[in-house]
Every structure is written in structure tokens, then in C-alpha cells.
Amino acid sequence: MEDPWQEAYDFAVEVARGAGAVIRKAAESEIKVSTKSSTVDLVTKTDERVEKIIIGSLKEQFGEGTHCFIGEESVANGESCNLTDKPTWIIDPVDGTTNFVHGFPFVAVSIAFAVNKQLEFGVIYSCLEDKMYRARRGKGAFCDDEPLAVSDVADIHKSIIISEHGTDRSPEKVKKIFSTMQKILCIPVHGLRGSGTAATNMCLVASGAVEAFFEIGIHCWDIAAGAVIVKEAGGVLLDVDGGPFDLMSRRMVSANNETIARRIIKEIEIFDSERDDAPVQKKKK
Numbered sequence: 183m184e185d186p187w188q189e190a191y192d193f194a195v196e197v198a199r200g201a202g203a204v205i206r207k208a209a210e211s212e213i214k215v216s217t218k219s220s221t222v223d224l225v226t227k228t229d230e231r232v233e234k235i236i237i238g239s240l241k242e243q244f245g246e247g248t249h250c251f252i253g254e255e256s257v258a259n260g261e262s263c264n265l266t267d268k269p270t271w272i273i274d275p276v277d278g279t280t281n282f283v284h285g286f287p288f289v290a291v292s293i294a295f296a297v298n299k300q301l302e303f304g305v306i307y308s309c310l311e312d313k314m315y316r317a318r319r320g321k322g323a324f325c326d327d328e329p330l331a332v333s334d335v336a337d338i339h340k341s342i343i344i345s346e347h348g349t350d351r352s353p354e355k356v357k358k359i360f361s362t363m364q365k366i367l368c369i370p371v372h373g374l375r376g377s378g379t380a381a382t383n384m385c386l387v388a389s390g391a392v393e394a395f396f397e398i399g400i401h402c403w404d405i406a407a408g409a410v411i412v413k414e415a416g417g418v419l420l421d422v423d424g425g426p427f428d429l430m431s432r433r434m435v436s437a438n439n440e441t442i443a444r445r446i447i448k449e450i451e452i453f454d455s456e457r458d459d460a461p462v463q464k465k466k467k
């Protein structure tokens with residue numbers, strides 16, 4: 183049977199490539215930085231510009247009425263972040279904005295597509311490395327046309343684990359993040375890493391360079407495309423409490439297999455993070 187979303191998938195790859203070229207060019211000139219939810223939650227004109235380019239191209243191709251859009255900067259500017267059954271694009275125009283601002287060489291464009299709340303495909307363009315990661319549900323994951331496969335390590339002592347620190351620096355949360363990292367480091371694992379972009383971190387899981395990436399406080403646009411790529415590369419996704427992965431929950435463990443995922447989950451100190459789809463009027467800054 184013909185794949186109803188193949189055209190959208192192919193188009194998303196080209197849109198991501200074009201967006202990445204805009205980011206690469208912008209990285210060569212002076213970058214003006216503003217802040218969002220905290221003084222370390224950075225945004226630039228490039229984030230906003232690239233999101234407009236991506237959503238503009240998708241709307242032109244697929245029409246405004248039938249498809250919905252959840253974009254990091256649109257949500258920051260007050261648009262809703264509800265995932266419905268409608269065909270929905272979930273977009274992070276610049277994942278790794280802090281890296282982009284500092285010239286740290288991992289910056290990704292992340293575009294995912296969901297129908298009936300199921301992720302159909304994900305595209306992550308690591309634009310400074312010029313690597314195109316992509317996956318279509320049921321059809322495998324690829325980096326520049328090379329098939330991706332997660333690592334086969336099942337012994338946590340032989341693993342590299344990724345986590346990040348997030349942009350909420352309230353001392354009690356930072357304490358839990360570091361306590362979790364300390365416990366995992368002392369299992370011991372071979373190492374802890376972090377690229378500064380959730381999208382790239384998930385591509386590292388999918389390509390077998392690391393065994394797992396987990397985080398509390400990320401958003402749906404950081405991980406939606408990566409979720410498809412990890413799954414199609416043979417990996418697993420779980421909630422940090424061991425339950426099923428929930429895209430809107432702002433918490434996730436992605437791993438090469440369930441043994442590694444559940445071993446990490448034993449060490450994670452969970453803290454509150456408001457859901458992406460929490461009612462807007464109740465949302466804290």
C-alpha cells in the first residue's frame with residue numbers, strides 16, 4: 183500500500199536542509215541574544231526567522247487548514263501547544279541555541295510529524311556537521327542514507343550515558359540533576375556526555391555512539407523527531423518513572439535497549455516539570 187505521508191517526509195528533509203543552511207550562514211555573523219523563561223534560556227532572531235521559514239514552507243505545501251503546527255518560538259509567543267489527532271508538525275528550528283550563540287559545534291533543525299497523536303516521521307539536520315538524520319515509522323532510521331542501529335551493549339558498566347542540565351537553575355532541581363548524574367557515574371559507567379542539543383543526543387543514541395540519553399524539562403519539539411529516529415534504529419523510549427513515553431510530559435529516557443533504560447531509571451531523581459500541554463493560563467513562566 184502506498185505510504186500516505188511519504189511526500190511530507192521527503193519535503194521535510196528538504197525543508198530541514200534549507201533551514202540548516204540559513205543557520206550556518208547566520209552563525210558567520212554577529213548573533214544578538216535575548217532570553218525567554220530564564221536568563222540562561224536563550225533565543226536569537228535566527229530561531230524566530232528559521233521557524234517562520236519552516237512553517238511558511240510547510241503551510242504553502244500542505245495548506246493551513248488541514249495541518250497543525252507546534253513550533254518552539256510560536257509557543258514562546260503564546261500559541262497553543264496541544265497535540266490533537268490532526269496531522270501536526272512539531273518543530274524546533276534551532277535545537278541547541280546556546281551552542282549556536284557560543285559557536286559550540288552542535289546545532290540541529292528538528293522536524294517531526296504526528297497523525298492521530300502517533301509520530302509518523304522525524305527529521306533532524308545537524309547543520310554544522312552537515313548530517314541528515316531521518317526516520318519514517320516502520321521504515322528504519324538513516325543518517326545520510328546509511329542505516330542507523332543502536333548499540334548492542336546491555337551491561338551498564340560498558341555504557342556512555344548522556345544527560346543535560348536544562349535551563350531551570352533552581353537549586354533544588356540542579357541538586358537532583360547532579361545527584362542523578364553522580365549516581366549514574368558511580369555505577370560506574372564508562373562516561374557521561376552531553377552535546378547541548380536533545381535532538382543530536384537522540385541521534386547519538388540511534389547511531390550507537392552512546393547507550394542512552396535522558397532528561398527532565400525538555401519540550402516536545404526537542405525530542406519528537408528524535409523519538410522516531412531512536413525507535414526506528416531499534417531503541418526504546420520510556421518515561422523517567424518507567425512508564426510509557428509521553429511526548430508532552432517533558433520527561434524521557436531514550437536508550438539502546440530496555441535493560442539499559444531501566445537501570446538508569448533506578449537512579450533518576452524525578453522533579454516536577456509542567457507538561458507542554460498544560461492549560462496556558464496556569465502555565466508558570
Ligand SMILES: O=P(O)(O)OC(CO)CO
Nearest residue numbers: 276277278279378379380
Ligand atoms: O536550544 P533549545 O531549542 O532551547 O533546546 C535545548 C533544550 O532546552 C537543547 O535541546
Ligand SMILES: [Mg+2]
Nearest residue numbers: 274277278404
Ligand atoms: Mg530545543
